[in-house]
Amino acid sequence: MIDLREIVSGPKTRKRLEFFLEQFPLSYHPKDIERLDHFIIALHRYGSNYSRAKFYDHLKHDLKWEDVDIDWCLDRIDNGVKILSARKSFWRMD
Numbered sequence: 001m002i003d004l005r006e007i008v009s010g011p012k013t014r015k016r017l018e019f020f021l022e023q024f025p026l027s028y029h030p031k032d033i034e035r036l037d038h039f040i041i042a043l044h045r046y047g048s049n050y051s052r053a054k055f056y057d058h059l060k061h062d063l064k065w066e067d068v069d070i071d072w073c074l075d076r077i078d079n080g081v082k083i084l085s086a087r088k089s090f091w092r093m094d
Contacts, residue, residue, distance in 0.1 A: 001058075001062045002054055002057055002058040002061075002062055004017060004018060004058075006051065006054050007050065007051050007054045007055045007058060008043070008048050008049070008050050008051075009048050009049040009050075010042075010046045010047075010048030010049075012042055012046055012048075013039065013042040013043050013046050013048035013050075014048070016035070016038050016039040016041075016042040016043075017039045019035055019038075019039075020032070020035040020036050020038070020039050021063070023035060025073070026065070026069055033076075036073065036076060036077070037076075037080065039077075040076070040077055040080035040081060040084070041080075041084065043077070043081060044080075044081055044084040044085070050077075052074060052077075052078075055074070056070060056074060059073065
């Protein structure tokens with residue numbers, strides 16, 4: 001089993017990921033999506049190192065998620081980080 005410390009370096013960010021995974025991440029309920037979004041925001045805000053490959057392995061092999069759920073989750077993280085990064089550079093354009 002992959003330790004979450006191997007996936008996310010920062011303790012504050014890792015706590016957000018743990019909270020998302022401990023609830024009902026596959027329900028797609030708005031509150032569960034919000035918990036994932038809070039992890040994404042923490043990932044961006046605190047600049048924690050994040051291993052997408054190890055997270056994939058954790059979801060697939062340790063948590064036994066289906067590929068469609070893994071793809072949705074990882075795509076949301078990727079897109080969320082890109083949007084937050086674009087937002088940061090947006091303000092420098094004014």
